[in-house]
Amino acid sequence: MVAGEASGDALGAHLIESLRERLPNVQFTGIGGPRMIEAGLQSWYAQEDLAVRGLVEVARHLPAILRIRRGLLRRLQAEPPNAFIGIDAPDFNLPVERALRGKGVPTVHYVSPTVWGWRRGRLKAIRAAVSHMLVLFPFEEPIYRAAGVPVTFVGHPLADEVPALVNRAAMREQLRLPKQKPVVALLPGSRVGEIELMARPFIEAAGRILAKKPDVQFVAPFVTRESRQAFERVLYELGARKLPLSMLFGHAHDALASADVVLVASGTATLEAALFKRAMVVAYRLSPFTAWLLRRMVRVKAVALPNLLLGEFVVPEFLQEEADGENLAQAVLNLLDDADLRAKLAVRFDLLHQILRRDAARRAAEAVIGLMSAAASPAGMPAAGVPAARIPGAGS
Numbered sequence: 001m002v003a004g005e006a007s008g009d010a011l012g013a014h015l016i017e018s019l020r021e022r023l024p025n026v027q028f029t030g031i032g033g034p035r036m037i038e039a040g041l042q043s044w045y046a047q048e049d050l051a052v053r054g055l056v057e058v059a060r061h062l063p064a065i066l067r068i069r070r071g072l073l074r075r076l077q078a079e080p081p082n083a084f085i086g087i088d089a090p091d092f093n094l095p096v097e098r099a100l101r102g103k104g105v106p107t108v109h110y111v112s113p114t115v116w117g118w119r120r121g122r123l124k125a126i127r128a129a130v131s132h133m134l135v136l137f138p139f140e141e142p143i144y145r146a147a148g149v150p151v152t153f154v155g156h157p158l159a160d161e162v163p164a165l166v167n168r169a170a171m172r173e174q175l176r177l178p179k180q181k182p183v184v185a186l187l188p189g190s191r192v193g194e195i196e197l198m199a200r201p202f203i204e205a206a207g208r209i210l211a212k213k214p215d216v217q218f219v220a221p222f223v224t225r226e227s228r229q230a231f232e233r234v235l236y237e238l239g240a241r242k243l244p245l246s247m248l249f250g251h252a253h254d255a256l257a258s259a260d261v262v263l264v265a266s267g268t269a270t271l272e273a274a275l276f277k278r279a280m281v282v283a284y285r286l287s288p289f290t291a292w293l294l295r296r297m298v299r300v301k302a303v304a305l306p307n308l309l310l311g312e313f314v315v316p317e318f319l320q321e322e323a324d325g326e327n328l329a330q331a332v333l334n335l336l337d338d339a340d341l342r343a344k345l346a347v348r349f350d351l352l353h354q355i356l357r358r359d360a361a362r363r364a365a366e367a368v369i370g371l372m373s374a375a376a377s378p379a380g381m382p383a384a385g386v387p388a389a390r391i392p393g394a395g396s
Helices: 006-022 034-039 055-078 090-102 122-129 138-146 157-161 168-175 192-212 225-237 252-258 268-275 288-295 305-310 325-336 339-356 360-376
Strands: 028-032 041-046 084-087 107-110 132-135 151-153 183-187 217-222 245-249 261-265 279-284 317-319
Touching (some): 006 034, 006 084, 006 360, 028 034, 028 055, 055 090, 084 090, 090 107, 107 122, 107 360, 122 138, 132 138, 151 360, 157 268, 157 360, 168 252, 183 252, 192 225, 192 279, 192 325, 217 225, 217 252, 225 245, 245 252, 252 268, 261 268, 268 279, 268 339, 279 325, 305 339
Parallel strands (some): 107 132, 183 217, 217 245
C-alpha cells in the first residue's frame, strides 16, 4: 500500500482495519503516514517525502521522489505482494501499478485521479495500470465503466466516520470555547507548503473579521508540529499573536464541530466541513507558474468539493490573487450574519452526507479480496486461505 499524503493515510488506515477483520494474518508494507502505521503498516519511507503539491513544487522534489519509487519497486519486484493498493497520488502510484501488473500482481487504485477535471487522456494509462479502481464519488463510476476499467463506487470513509448530528455546544465546552459567541475555524492546509502559501491571507482575514466582530473566536487545527510552526511564523511576522485563536494538535473534526463558519483551503477538508454541515469559504493558492498552467488545463469551473458534488456554487471559493484577506474576511462575515443561509446549507450538506455514506472500508475491502481471490484462482474458485468476496457494483 502506498499513500502520499494525510488524507490518503486516513483512507488507508480504514482499509487496513477492514481487511484485517477478514484476513487476520494479512501483512501490510509500503509507504504510509502515522494512522496507517498505527493500523499495522510497515512503512519503508516517510510519507512526508511524497506530500508535495503543484507542478513547480513537484519538479523541485522530483529527484528524491524518483529515488523513492525506484527503491520501492525493487523491493516489491524482489518479493511480489498478493496485491498492491495505491491510494491517491496517481503520478507516483500509477507507474508502480503498471510495472507490478505487468509482473502479474493485482493492482488496485483507491481514489480516482481528477480525470473529470483535467488530463482525461490518463484513462488509457489507468486502464493499463489498474486491475480495479475504487472511487469515492458516484459521478466517477460511469467514467471508468465507459473506459473499460473495472470500478466500484465505495462511498467516502469520512461520511461513515462523521456522525449525522454533532453537538456544537458540547464540543465548544470541551474545547473551552464560548458557547454564545461566533466561532470561525481556520484550516489553511495539512502540508507545510500549503500553509506557507495560505497562512498570510487566512491570518489577515481573521484580523479583519475581528475588527468587525470583536467577540469572535478562532480555532485552528494542525496535523504536525511543523505545520503549526509554519503558521505561527506568519502570526509573528504579521504581529497577530493577540488574535483570540486556539491552536489544536490534530482534532480537526473537533474544530469543525465547534464552528459556525469555516475558512478552509481547498481539498478534502472542504468535504469534511460539508459533512459537519458547516458553512464555509474555500480558498487556495499555488505558485504563479503552476496556477498559470492549470488554468489552461482544467476543464471544471469549480474546485471546491461541495460545489463539484452538488453541481452548483453553494459555497464561495477564492483562488490565487482573489484569495486575499479582504475577500476572505467579507465572505466569512456574510455567512456569520446570515443564519438562514447557514441553515439552508446544512440541509444540502445533509443530503450529500447520505449519498456518500456507504460503509466505504467494507466495500473497498470486499473489492480487494475479490480481486485477490480471482487472481489466485483463474477458474473462479477461491484460493486457499482467501475467502470469496462479492465485488459490489453501483447501488449495491
